[in-house]
Amino acid sequence: MASKPARSIATWAAVFLGLTFSGLAPALEWNLQPAGSKLAADIHDLHEYVMILSTAIFVGVFGFMFWACYAHRKSKGHKAEQFHENTTVEMLWTVIPALILIGIAWPATRVVVAQKDTSNPALTIKVTGYQWKWGYDYLKGEGEGISFISTLATPREQIENRAPKGENYLLEVDNELVIPIGKKVRILTTAADVIHSWWMPAFGAKQDAIPGFIRDLWLRPEKTGTFRSQCVELCGKEHGFMPIVVRVVTQDEYSKWVGEKKKALAAAADDPNREYNIDELRQRGERVYAANCVACHQPTGKGAPPAFPPLDGSAVVLGPQERQIKLVLNGKPDTAMQAFGTQLNDVELAAVITFTRNNWSNRTGQVIQPSDVKALR
Amino acid sequence: MSNNLKTALVLASIALATYAGIIAKYWLLNG
Amino acid sequence: MSAVVDSHGHPADEHGQHDQHGAHHGPYGGIMRWITTTNHKDIGTMYLWFSFMMFLVGGTMALVIRAELFQPGMQLVDPDFFNQMNTMHGLIMVFGAIMPAFVGFANWQIPMMIGAPDMAFARLNNWSFWLLPFAASLLVISFFTPGGAPGVGWTLYAPLTVQMGIGMDLTIFAVHLLGMSSILGSINIITTILNMRAPSMGLMRMPLFVWTWLITAYLLLATMPVLAGAVTMTLTDRHFGTTFFNAVGGGDPVLYQHLFWFFGHPEVYIIALPAFGVVSTVIPAFSRKPLFGYTSMVYATFGIAFLSFIVWAHHMYTVGMPVEGQLFFMYATTLIAVPTGVKVFNWVATMWKGSLTFETPMLFAIGFLFLFTLGGFTGLVLSMVPIDIQLHDTYYVVAHFHYVMVAGALFAAFAGVYFWLPKWTGRMYDERLGQIHFWLTMIFFNVTFFVQHFLGLAGMPRRIPDYPLMFETWNRISSIGAFGFGVSQLLFLYIILKAIRHGEKAPRKPWEGAVTLDWTRLPTPAPYHSFETPPVL
Numbered sequence: 001m002a003s004k005p006a007r008s009i010a011t012w013a014a015v016f017l018g019l020t021f022s023g024l025a026p027a028l029e030w031n032l033q034p035a036g037s038k039l040a041a042d043i044h045d046l047h048e049y050v051m052i053l054s055t056a057i058f059v060g061v062f063g064f065m066f067w068a069c070y071a072h073r074k075s076k077g078h079k080a081e082q083f084h085e086n087t088t089v090e091m092l093w094t095v096i097p098a099l100i101l102i103g104i105a106w107p108a109t110r111v112v113v114a115q116k117d118t119s120n121p122a123l124t125i126k127v128t129g130y131q132w133k134w135g136y137d138y139l140k141g142e143g144e145g146i147s148f149i150s151t152l153a154t155p156r157e158q159i160e161n162r163a164p165k166g167e168n169y170l171l172e173v174d175n176e177l178v179i180p181i182g183k184k185v186r187i188l189t190t191a192a193d194v195i196h197s198w199w200m201p202a203f204g205a206k207q208d209a210i211p212g213f214i215r216d217l218w219l220r221p222e223k224t225g226t227f228r229s230q231c232v233e234l235c236g237k238e239h240g241f242m243p244i245v246v247r248v249v250t251q252d253e254y255s256k257w258v259g260e261k262k263k264a265l266a267a268a269a270d271d272p273n274r275e276y277n278i279d280e281l282r283q284r285g286e287r288v289y290a291a292n293c294v295a296c297h298q299p300t301g302k303g304a305p306p307a308f309p310p311l312d313g314s315a316v317v318l319g320p321q322e323r324q325i326k327l328v329l330n331g332k333p334d335t336a337m338q339a340f341g342t343q344l345n346d347v348e349l350a351a352v353i354t355f356t357r358n359n360w361s362n363r364t365g366q367v368i369q370p371s372d373v374k375a376l377r
Numbered sequence: 378m379s380n381n382l383k384t385a386l387v388l389a390s391i392a393l394a395t396y397a398g399i400i401a402k403y404w405l406l407n408g
Numbered sequence: 409m410s411a412v413v414d415s416h417g418h419p420a421d422e423h424g425q426h427d428q429h430g431a432h433h434g435p436y437g438g439i440m441r442w443i444t445t446t447n448h449k450d451i452g453t454m455y456l457w458f459s460f461m462m463f464l465v466g467g468t469m470a471l472v473i474r475a476e477l478f479q480p481g482m483q484l485v486d487p488d489f490f491n492q493m494n495t496m497h498g499l500i501m502v503f504g505a506i507m508p509a510f511v512g513f514a515n516w517q518i519p520m521m522i523g524a525p526d527m528a529f530a531r532l533n534n535w536s537f538w539l540l541p542f543a544a545s546l547l548v549i550s551f552f553t554p555g556g557a558p559g560v561g562w563t564l565y566a567p568l569t570v571q572m573g574i575g576m577d578l579t580i581f582a583v584h585l586l587g588m589s590s591i592l593g594s595i596n597i598i599t600t601i602l603n604m605r606a607p608s609m610g611l612m613r614m615p616l617f618v619w620t621w622l623i624t625a626y627l628l629l630a631t632m633p634v635l636a637g638a639v640t641m642t643l644t645d646r647h648f649g650t651t652f653f654n655a656v657g658g659g660d661p662v663l664y665q666h667l668f669w670f671f672g673h674p675e676v677y678i679i680a681l682p683a684f685g686v687v688s689t690v691i692p693a694f695s696r697k698p699l700f701g702y703t704s705m706v707y708a709t710f711g712i713a714f715l716s717f718i719v720w721a722h723h724m725y726t727v728g729m730p731v732e733g734q735l736f737f738m739y740a741t742t743l744i745a746v747p748t749g750v751k752v753f754n755w756v757a758t759m760w761k762g763s764l765t766f767e768t769p770m771l772f773a774i775g776f777l778f779l780f781t782l783g784g785f786t787g788l789v790l791s792m793v794p795i796d797i798q799l800h801d802t803y804y805v806v807a808h809f810h811y812v813m814v815a816g817a818l819f820a821a822f823a824g825v826y827f828w829l830p831k832w833t834g835r836m837y838d839e840r841l842g843q844i845h846f847w848l849t850m851i852f853f854n855v856t857f858f859v860q861h862f863l864g865l866a867g868m869p870r871r872i873p874d875y876p877l878m879f880e881t882w883n884r885i886s887s888i889g890a891f892g893f894g895v896s897q898l899l900f901l902y903i904i905l906k907a908i909r910h911g912e913k914a915p916r917k918p919w920e921g922a923v924t925l926d927w928t929r930l931p932t933p934a935p936y937h938s939f940e941t942p943p944v945l
Binding site: 062 | 480491555570660699727730731735742760762763781789794797862863865876877878
């Protein structure tokens with residue numbers, strides 16, 4: 001580098017950066033998350049191995065380059081030699097890197113094969129990606145039959161900077177996935193609309209969730225605790241707002257949880273044969289709306305047209321009931337309006353439809369009963 | 378026909394064949 | 409293929425008084441000159457200015473992204489618009505900035521370096537350029553349609569693309585036009601190089617820059633139609649009832665990914681190879697020593713190009729392909745490191761025992777060598793399937809590709825501009841300012857992107873407008889770096905304008921070690937028409 005101003009800029013920048021980085025060292029994340037399973041630990045090891053090897057080669061090669069920059073400068077009087085080929089050297093630096101690469105690919109192969117082996121799980125859970133939440137269905141093994149939706153629990157006020165952010169900002173959900181320690185869990189992934197991706201870095205497990213197809217991954221947690229992550233394939237507007245939380249518990253705690261969860265799900269299972277009055281439905285509907293509709297149609301019901309139509313004053317909401325019920329049940333293909341019939345029960349659907357028809361400036365006075373919804377499924 | 382034109386036509390047909398081939402293959406295979 | 413110059417137009421009388429050539433001229437003045445020019449130098453200039461304008465537009469979008477990511481929480485934009493910024497930043501930088509920059513170099517330099525008077529198809533050359541501003545306008549107009557620009561990522565994955573508004577269709581149309589421009593340009597470049605070299609300039613006597621463009625042009629020809637197919641199928645899935653990417657109709661979303669990445673992987677070499685060509689011109693010039701291992705460099709370029717066709721699914725390790733597929737693509741991808749490594753070693757060997765000076769082009773070339781290689785190593789890390797499972801779709805990937813595309817291709821482009829500006833304009837740029845531009849760019853680039861490796865390792869996904877608290881510090885640093893980097897590029901604009909208007913007159917050969925025909929056989933600045941008679945070598 002020749003000019004003085006350039007050298008002083010470089011020096012100041014180095015000083016500034018040195019201070020910045022040193023002061024912040026303890027507060028920062030430098031590496032992969034701590035491994036919670038053997039597979040994740042194997043990946044850590046492989047990464048470290050490749051990093052060390054790469055750094056060594058990098059330092060070696062650029063040692064030569066920087067030495068040349070220093071010792072072979074014209075300003076130092078160095079005269080250029082004119083050699084411009086050497087077959088031996090070319091052979092060496094083709095063959096030796098190839099051997100080094102084999103030395104990296106070989107240990108990696110073992111881990112690749114291990115990562116793909118989802119056979120003989122103790123527990124099988126299906127994960128469904130929705131825009132923008134996850135559905136979990138315990139399919140086989142202890143806990144079979146448990147089924148719930150897991151949605152971001154961080155309040156909107158925190159996201160919109162009207163309230164201070166909690167410790168698990170954007171990494172908390174209403175219903176966590178609970179699994180027992182030490183057991184091989186096979187996770188099937190699929191999606192209801194677009195491609196999502198389910199990921200648990202602590203366990204070295206990631207798999208795309210593809211609509212219309214079922215893929216799988218496996219994990220065997222070796223530590224208890226709560227592990228957090230996020231959807232990891234761009235899936236639309238709220239892609240950054242659909243976290244994944246897995247709680248790993250002891251076998252006894254797991255059995256206890258299974259019992260409790262089954263009871264809770266049964267109790268919460270609304271009675272679809274009852275008739276409800278308008279106030280009950282509106283109140284319930286408001287909560288369903290807040291959990292499922294507000295991201296697109298907005299709390300004001302004004303939506304964000306044309307992608308997200310308004311509900312306040314909408315022809316669909318004010319018009320014939322059957323049309324709106326079918327739309328909510330079956331969704332609108334090729335849009336973000338999903339088939340909520342697969343995610344919500346008849347009581348919830350009846351409630352939210354009743355809510356939209358009797359809120360904001362909509363005053364139809366109409367009541368939709370769960371049986372009305374059931375009839376149109 | 379000049380040499381340049383001949384070269385160009387050969388090259389253009391590679392591009393066209395690839396494009397048409399892809400569309401045709403998936404159209405015919407998947408309906 | 410014949411090496412005889414083919415006369416194909418440009419009879420002398422079309423150009424009337426063309427003999428005095430300063431820095432301004434052409435038979436027509438003003439705007440009509442630029443709209444109708446068939447001169448490779450004019451067209452090269454237009455590509456370069458267009459590319460720089462797109463670089464500023466795409467750069468502004470990056471600053472919107474980094475401004476929103478400065479802190480957790482949504483402060484400036486809503487998530488939908490954020491996704492639009494992400495998408496358009498990528499499309500504009502790849503198709504509007506970096507690719508046209510190297511086409512600009514190709515247009516200016518290839519005819520001069522092979523002793524040809526112009527490109528094989530001069531009028532086609534004009535159309536290839538003018539497609540670009542039209543396509544870029546479509547991309548910009550998509551912001552103003554209902555629903556805005558598409559928010560799907562530059563990779564345009566299905567089936568998310570099917571949910572987008574009309575901005576998606578404008579984007580598809582733009583991609584078709586951009587692809588058409590590249591395909592026509594490639595036909596032009598290949599024909600020129602194969603048919604119009606000076607007599608006795610055999611292929612193995614061509615400057616490496618010309619070789620890299622010859623091979624790049626074949627890559628473009630082979631892969632652009634695949635991208636065109638993929639986006640056409642997206643268009644018909646959206647509007648004409650097809651289900652290529654929809655399981656309901658018997659299709660498969662992953663098919664889109666295979667088609668896209670079959671284009672997408674060679675695409676990154678389409679960007680990198682001309683960059684390698686520039687660096688292979690600049691390093692020998694400032695080492696005052698011939699390029700080490702010319703023959704292996706040519707073979708290595710072939711090797712990289714060939715291998716680039718069989719590695720595409722390393723972008724898709726997590727879609728659920730069988731283990732045999734993962735292993736094949738992992739092995740093939742690690743193989744690419746071999747010819748790439750050969751090139752890096754050859755560049756260092758060129759410098760070794762040379763007589764080095766460090767003017768701005770050389771600074772950028774050395775910066776390229778250092779940082780592109782670093783990006784290559786993170787690529788090696790990503791090529792390992794189990795590691796990629798942890799890093800796919802995280803900021804580690806974002807860091808990797810910005811190292812190879814920005815610290816790689818963009819730095820090489822800067823090296824090329826500083827190196828060739830005297831030949832094009834007859835004026836020198838301000839060396840002191842050039843060095844400052846280099847150091848500012850170098851430092852701010854690393855502040856912006858080095859820390860993103862840590863973000864990816866720590867688990868921050870890509871394409872999110874808001875993030876959990878543990879990612880805050882690195883994001884802040886990255887955003888500060890981004891603004892510094894952006895502002896530093898305005899200095900570059902100033903340097904170029906100052907050089908063109910008031911730069912010191914350049915000597916015939918400002919670079920002692922330059923050896924190509926443009927420097928040894930032509931005046932500086934190069935005349936509007938050069939090598940109307942082929943040189944005798």
